[in-house]
Amino acid sequence: MKKINPFKPHSPVPTAMFAGRLGEVDTFETALFQTKSSNPSNLLITGERGIGKSSLLTLFKPLANGEIKSPDYEKFNFITLNSIISNGTSLVTFIKLIQRNLKRELDKEETFRKIMGSTWDFVQRIKVMDSGIEKPVQTSDPDLVIDDFSYSLAETCNRICDSDKGDKAKDGIVIFIDEADNACEDLQIGYLLKATTELLQQNGCSKVMFVVAGLNEVIEKLSKSHESSLRIFTQIKVKELRPEDRHYVVDRGIEEGNRLNEEQTTVSVDAKNHISTLSEGYPHFIQQFAYSAFEANTDGEISSDDVLSGAFNPGGAIDAIGSRYYAAQYHEQIKSDEYREVLSIMAESLNSWIKKSEIRDKFTGKDQTLTDALQALTNRKIILRNPSKIGEYRLQQRGFALWIKMFGERKK
The missing domain is CATH 3.40.50.300 (P-loop containing nucleotide triphosphate hydrolases)
Incomplete structure (x- = not known):
């Protein structure tokens, strides 16, 4: 029997699931x-x-x-x-x-x-x-x-x-x-x-x-x-939700699902930890990862495997989040393949700081093109410049890095 999914990744978080x-x-x-x-x-x-x-x-x-x-x-x-x-x-x-x-x-x-x-x-x-x-x-x-x-x-x-x-x-x-x-x-x-x-x-x-x-x-x-x-x-x-608040959101969603559905659902602690980590504390991302895990589940208990399957499969949570939040930045706001190459190199470090020299070692274009790319990407707020150290940059979110690695080249 198909169950009603209580999580709502396409709209503001319902008041009943509000946390923190x-x-x-x-x-x-x-x-x-x-x-x-x-x-x-x-x-x-x-x-x-x-x-x-x-x-x-x-x-x-x-x-x-x-x-x-x-x-x-x-x-x-x-x-x-x-x-x-x-x-x-x-x-x-x-x-x-x-x-x-x-x-x-x-x-x-x-x-x-x-x-x-x-x-x-x-x-x-x-x-x-x-x-x-x-x-x-x-x-x-x-x-x-x-x-x-x-x-x-x-x-x-x-x-x-x-x-x-x-x-x-x-x-x-x-x-x-x-x-x-x-x-x-x-x-x-x-x-x-x-x-x-x-x-x-x-x-x-x-x-x-x-x-x-x-x-x-x-x-x-x-x-x-x-x-x-x-x-x-x-x-x-507004900052990211704390881990305990992320767990609370998932628990409230499961409670709502069990109220709506005759067949009950549970969620393991490990599954909640995965949703917490993958979402990085963004409420809409929590909703999306939980929604996809709920859809992937078939035995009534959402496990770590359900979360990972729902997250990484084509059409899953990361794909869906990327389509709504990242695709425009990666494809429409950037008209140069060389600039996208810079993002792909940075994505290998997820959202950790990476030195310009480390990017240059892997970049196939000219030094001036790299300098121009970093400046343009920073101005467009697609990447961040480290205010404490000269010449260090990072992607804003780990999810953006994962999406680039998995789906960034799909449009081409």
């Missing part, structure tokens, strides 16, 4: 409490791809809106809005998304259905401008658009937080912005957020909180758009 991150959760709850108390606190969540930033947001939202009670505070009651940034998201599009999502949330409660009123009429004027029917120069001025947006957001927030509404009153508004590293130059994300937070305060609103998440490059994009925009944030740097 106690420090990050504490920082978020503190920020919520401060914002509720009219001392707005904004968060910037950064980390590598697959490290669990989106999963954190998945947990943070129900904490903010009261679906999950905080262990250290009374239940929060914020309006929560989600926005995902693409490389085509303009200032106007971003504001329309916030307005649309805010209206949807307020429409869920009779008390707030008409609260937005005429304060958001400026969005309709932007629509007219975009349609080509009318293009008044002053409407397209980003400063005027941000000013209108901040005023409307402040008015709406103040109304839903009005204490006269009794137990219906909200704690404030939390705006989650995911994949902010995709922000294009036209969005001016740093300037937008810096200006908006200042204008909210000027309009008498102190209960709006921004939570921005993205790859580490988002820091550069924020500061490039406005050099002091980083000052409005408390930064959360």
Whole structure:
């Protein structure tokens, strides 16, 4: 009988399987409490791809809106809005998304259905401008658009937080912005957020909180758009899960599988250790290796052999992770076979530091080509330069090295 696989490698980690991150959760709850108390606190969540930033947001939202009670505070009651940034998201599009999502949330409660009123009429004027029917120069001025947006957001927030509404009153508004590293130059994300937070305060609103998440490059994009925009944030740097937390994730997944399936499944300690090591503590990778091991198992007990078979076979975990996380770096971002040769040489050392001289001994190209390759790969953040020793480099993840060794040449 085919069993339902409880692990979910293609989406943020379910709240029920969440493990670790106690420090990050504490920082978020503190920020919520401060914002509720009219001392707005904004968060910037950064980390590598697959490290669990989106999963954190998945947990943070129900904490903010009261679906999950905080262990250290009374239940929060914020309006929560989600926005995902693409490389085509303009200032106007971003504001329309916030307005649309805010209206949807307020429409869920009779008390707030008409609260937005005429304060958001400026969005309709932007629509007219975009349609080509009318293009008044002053409407397209980003400063005027941000000013209108901040005023409307402040008015709406103040109304839903009005204490006269009794137990219906909200704690404030939390705006989650995911994949902010995709922000294009036209969005001016740093300037937008810096200006908006200042204008909210000027309009008498102190209960709006921004939570921005993205790859580490988002820091550069924020500061490039406005050099002091980083000052409005408390930064959360998401790191790998500890081994005990990795085991917990696997155990919770097995528990969920046994709840869903009549035929029960167990997992050996050695199997969990293998999943822990192979995943390197990346939550999405834990889900993928556990998912593939669950699929490989046929006798009801997931063993080390199941983990290794599910990991290394074509179409298995490493192949799947590589397709989602590594293939673009290896094939699309690199147009030179000589640069790929450098990665293949480095992959022999997995993700340990390797000296440039050691790479040169195996490299078939010219010395200048090697120098150019290392510089380009470092600039594109495909490899890392050792900040403590000159002339040493490594791949970011062991999984990337394994994928290069096993599947890197397959496209050719």
